[in-house]
Amino acid sequence: MKRILVGIKRVVDFNVRIRVRPDGSGVVTDGVKMSVNPFDEIALEEALRIKERGGAEEVIVATVGPADTQQQLRSALAMGADRALHVQADGVIEPLVAARALLKLIEREQPFLVILGKQAIDDDNGQTGQVLAALWNRPQATYASRLEIVGDTTARVTREVDAGLETLEIDLPAVITTDLRLNEPRYVKLPDIMKAKKKPLETSSLAALGVEPRQQLKLVRFEPPPQRQKGIRVKDAAELVEQLKKKGIL
Amino acid sequence: MNPKILIVAEHDGTRLNVSTARCVSCARALAGAEITIAVCATDPGAVAAQAAQLEGVARVLAVANPANAHALAAVLAPQIVALAGPFTHVLGPSTTYGKDLMARVAGLLGAPQVSDIMGLESPVRFRRPIYAGNAILTVEAEAGAKVVGTVRMASFEAVGAGGPAPIEKVAVSVEIPAHTRFISVSAAKSDRPDLQTAARVVSGGRALGSAEGFKILYSLADKLGAAVGASRAAVDAGYAPNEMQVGQTGKIIAPELYLAVGISGAIQHLTGIKDARTIVAINKDGEAPIFEVADFGLIGDLFQVIPELEKLVSS
Numbered sequence: 001m002k003r004i005l006v007g008i009k010r011v012v013d014f015n016v017r018i019r020v021r022p023d024g025s026g027v028v029t030d031g032v033k034m035s036v037n038p039f040d041e042i043a044l045e046e047a048l049r050i051k052e053r054g055g056a057e058e059v060i061v062a063t064v065g066p067a068d069t070q071q072q073l074r075s076a077l078a079m080g081a082d083r084a085l086h087v088q089a090d091g092v093i094e095p096l097v098a099a100r101a102l103l104k105l106i107e108r109e110q111p112f113l114v115i116l117g118k119q120a121i122d123d124d125n126g127q128t129g130q131v132l133a134a135l136w137n138r139p140q141a142t143y144a145s146r147l148e149i150v151g152d153t154t155a156r157v158t159r160e161v162d163a164g165l166e167t168l169e170i171d172l173p174a175v176i177t178t179d180l181r182l183n184e185p186r187y188v189k190l191p192d193i194m195k196a197k198k199k200p201l202e203t204s205s206l207a208a209l210g211v212e213p214r215q216q217l218k219l220v221r222f223e224p225p226p227q228r229q230k231g232i233r234v235k236d237a238a239e240l241v242e243q244l245k246k247k248g249i250l
Numbered sequence: 251m252n253p254k255i256l257i258v259a260e261h262d263g264t265r266l267n268v269s270t271a272r273c274v275s276c277a278r279a280l281a282g283a284e285i286t287i288a289v290c291a292t293d294p295g296a297v298a299a300q301a302a303q304l305e306g307v308a309r310v311l312a313v314a315n316p317a318n319a320h321a322l323a324a325v326l327a328p329q330i331v332a333l334a335g336p337f338t339h340v341l342g343p344s345t346t347y348g349k350d351l352m353a354r355v356a357g358l359l360g361a362p363q364v365s366d367i368m369g370l371e372s373p374v375r376f377r378r379p380i381y382a383g384n385a386i387l388t389v390e391a392e393a394g395a396k397v398v399g400t401v402r403m404a405s406f407e408a409v410g411a412g413g414p415a416p417i418e419k420v421a422v423s424v425e426i427p428a429h430t431r432f433i434s435v436s437a438a439k440s441d442r443p444d445l446q447t448a449a450r451v452v453s454g455g456r457a458l459g460s461a462e463g464f465k466i467l468y469s470l471a472d473k474l475g476a477a478v479g480a481s482r483a484a485v486d487a488g489y490a491p492n493e494m495q496v497g498q499t500g501k502i503i504a505p506e507l508y509l510a511v512g513i514s515g516a517i518q519h520l521t522g523i524k525d526a527r528t529i530v531a532i533n534k535d536g537e538a539p540i541f542e543v544a545d546f547g548l549i550g551d552l553f554q555v556i557p558e559l560e561k562l563v564s565s
């Protein structure tokens with residue numbers, strides 16, 4: 001069966017104003033809205049579109065995380081994924097651990113394409129896709145803004161890079177990571193949420209997969225960023241230029 | 251043990267990118283650091299010579315391979331890994347090149363990666379932004395562990411000239427994969443300063459309304475000698491190309507002067523300009539969040555203000 005595997009991470013919703021706990025032990029997450037990482041929604045949307053065009057038969061979503069992450073898997077099923085895999089894991093899950101767990105799932109499911117987000121908007125690591133591609137010894141095409149499957153064995157990917165747009169040709173299977181402009185994810189309709197409750201969601205654990213939950217970077221301290229001083233209002237362009245000149249900027 | 255740091259050079263085959271000099275600056279924050287730069291290219295000579303001129307660099311490793319004609323992470327990563335053995339840290343820039351490559355290196359090494367290093371407190375303690383810069387996290391690696399890192403460009407000034415350091419040609423015998431092939435790159439050529447290093451940046455948002463509308467910003471930028479940036483909304487709408495996006499998922503910049511024109515100031519945008527020396531906001535909505543971070547705020551219609559401003563700075 002031609003499968004696509006999509007990695008999903010549960011993160012604090014992008015609209016939430018982040019506050020650091022006063023004791024510096026983390027950010028406030030109690031009662032805060034959690035969502036599927038926006039880049040992962042884009043990854044899922046792309047997988048669904050490929051399937052809808054006849055390029056794949058099954059779209060699987062997978063997450064490594066605590067029990068709560070099943071909510072995000074359900075959202076992904078509601079969006080249209082066929083099946084969900086939950087790898088139960090608590091505490092900090094570093095990219096290397098997430099990638100090792102995803103690799104175990106890949107070995108079992110044999111997808112021809114794996115799509116992840118380019119970064120998780122909580123840790124802003126931007127590593128997991130590349131680490132996974134390295135462990136799997138397969139191609140990576142990060143920051144994709146266009147993806148075209150060519151025949152059964154290759155893909156053409158346009159990447160958003162600092163210089164502009166780069167196009168790569170890669171052999172499949174491969175890992176793609178998504179950038180914002182790859183697509184616009186669809187909205188979930190209410191009946192789909194009901195239907196999603198009946199779709200298969202399988203749970204395993206890091207231990208069952210034989211992946212060690214190793215944390216190599218200790219989180220020592222969280223701090224709020226330095227705040228900028230609120231500035232002054234100017235009434236028009238002339239006053240702005242005058243002020244900038246006074247400050248020696250113009 | 252003194253830190254031994256390998257920096258992976260970014261270049262286009264002939265010229266060293268300034269991002270490498272910023273990585274050197276980051277590495278030099280560690281007392282007693284011994285800094286080596288690796289240049290992987292088809293013909294690394296010219297780039298290696300430039301790297302050897304950077305202040306504080308002890309040595310340059312030049313790796314020649316025809317497969318290095320384009321910077322492909324899958325091709326470069328095994329070469330970097332082959333060099334990495336004796337080093338305590340392997341650093342690259344937090345540019346799309348470095349972010350793509352270094353995490354693949356980390357994966358092959360099974361080493362932890364610290365992304366977007368903004369400060370070092372010790373050889374194993376690093377500070378980095380998370381949540382779009384809304385929190386600063388200090389992380390600590392296990393003593394003696396090899397650490398891979400990407401260096402946040404806006405946090406470090408480029409080092410100046412020093413050296414020259416000795417250049418060693420090294421041959422690495424690793425299997426180079428053929429599964430990833432470069433096809434093309436489309437980069438708009440412009441005479442304007444580079445967005446990532448410009449001292450002045452004029453950025454436009456959704457309010458510009460069209461690619462045509464953006465022209466008033468280019469015109470002002472040229473008078474100021476500024477680079478032009480854009481918000482995600484402006485890029486998504488096709489008013490500006492993707493390489494102009496500033497923010498959490500675009501470029502993180504630290505110009506002397508940042509002019510935000512018709513940009514609301516979403517957190518994802520602000521994270522890209524936190525280190526700007528002076529921020530000017532021009533927006534017709536006095537409640538726009540951009541005014542909370544602006545040093546100078548002007549409430550007004552940009553289509554009226556920008557031409558006026560251009561006239562004033564030209565005279």
Ligand SMILES: Cc1cc2nc3c(=O)[nH]c(=O)nc-3n(C[C@H](O)[C@H](O)[C@H](O)COP(=O)(O)OP(=O)(O)OC[C@H]3O[C@@H](n4cnc5c(N)ncnc54)[C@H](O)[C@@H]3O)c2cc1C
Nearest residue numbers: 455456457481482483497498499500512514519534535552
């Ligand atoms: C995962 C994720 C990542 C993101 N990454 C980025 C990123 O890297 N960079 C980024 O910029 N955004 C990013 N965003 C998007 C961000 O949340 C905002 O949607 C975006 O920055 C808004 O762009 P804008 O300010 O141009 O548009 P708007 O928010 O629509 O603001 C337009 C502003 O123009 C003003 N205006 C309108 N007409 C005029 C006029 N005639 N004169 C003067 N002012 C006028 C309005 O008052 C308004 O404030 C990201 C979002 C997500 C979810």
Ligand SMILES: Nc1ncnc2c1ncn2[C@@H]1O[C@H](COP(=O)(O)O)[C@@H](O)[C@H]1O
Nearest residue numbers: 007008064116117119120125126127128
């Ligand atoms: N715990 C996880 N479970 C599943 N996918 C993940 C996990 N962590 C990261 N990913 C995927 O990897 C991408 C990049 O994450 P990061 O490297 O943490 O920035 C995310 O957008 C997800 O697609």
